[in-house]
C-alpha cells in the first residue's frame with residue numbers, strides 16, 4: 572500500500588502539488604487523472620524520489636520513503652516514464668536488461684523473462700537488436716512497460732504509458748494490460764489525461780486540478796456522486812459513453828425483459844454493457860437482446876442519477 576499524506580512541492584515559489592493525500596491499495600490500479608500541468612508527473616516522481624517533496628510524508632507498506640536510500644527504494648518500484656524514457660544508445664535488449672543487470676541475474680534468466688514479456692506485450696523478438704529511435708512510439712512505450720515489469724516489483728508507477736498509441740492499438744493494449752497476471756500482486760499508480768483510459772483501467776481515480784485532488788473514488792462514484800461542478804463538468808463530454816462502459820450486465824440484469832442469458836453470447840456478469848452491445852451489433856443470433864439491453868440500461872441509469 573502506498574500512502575501519500577499532505578505532500579506539497581513548489582517550483583520557483585509556485586505550488587505544483589499542493590497538500591495532496593491519497594492511498595493506493597494492494598492489487599489496485601489507482602489512476603491520477605487531470606489536464607496537463609495539474610501536477611500528476613510531479614506527484615508520481617515524488618513517490619520514487621526522482622523529485623523530493625517539500626513537505627508531507629509518503630509511505631510504502633508503512634515505511635517512510637525518506638528513511639530509505641533512493642537507490643534501494645527504486646529497486647522495489649517499476650517506473651514507466653512519460654516518453655518511454657529508454658536510453659537512446661542502448662539496444663532494446665540492453666534497455667530491458669538494465670535492472671536485471673543491477674540485480675545480477677544470470678544471462679539465461681534475463682533472456683527468458685525478456686522473451687516472456689515481449690510476448691505478453693506483443694512485440695516481436697527482432698526489436699531486441701534495434702535502438703529506440705528505430706521503433707514506433709507505440710513500440711517504444713511497450714518496451715518501456717516491459718522494462719518496468721521485468722523485476723516483478725511490488726509497486727508499479729506509470730506516467731502516460733499509452734500516450735503514444737493510436738486509439739485502436741490503445742483499446743487492445745488496455746484490455747490486455749488490465750488482465751495481465753503480473754498486476755495482480757502489485758500496487759499500480761497510473762497517470763493519464765485520457766478520461767476513457769482512466770475509466771477503462773482504474774479501479775479508483777484521483778481527479779486532480781491545479782496541484783490539488785478534487786475527488787477520489789471509483790469510476791461509478793465519479794459519475795454518479797460527483798462532489799462538485801468541477802467533477803461533473805470534467806466528465807460531461809463523454810458522460811453517456813462512460814456510463815455504458817462502467818455498467819455491467821450484472822447491474823442491468825434485473826431490468827432485462829428477455830430470456831437471454833449473458834452466457835449464450837460468451838459474456839459474463841462483469842462484461843460491460845458497452846462491450847456487450849458492440850459484440851451483439853455484429854452477432855446474427857441477436858434476437859432482440861440488443862434493444863432489450865439498451866432499455867434495461869436506461870432504467871438502471873435513471874436510478875443511479877440523484
Ligand SMILES: Nc1ncnc2c1ncn2[C@@H]1O[C@H](COP(=O)(O)OP(=O)(O)O)[C@@H](O)[C@H]1O
Pocket residue numbers: 582583586587605606607608609610611612613614
Ligand atoms: N522541474 C520543474 N521546474 C519548474 N516547474 C516545473 C518543473 N516540473 C514541473 N513544473 C511545473 O509544475 C506544474 C506541474 O507539472 P507536472 O507535474 O509535470 O504536470 P502534469 O504531469 O500533470 O502535466 C506545471 O505548472 C509545470 O510547469
Ligand SMILES: [Mg+2]
Pocket residue numbers: 611612613653
Ligand atoms: Mg506529466
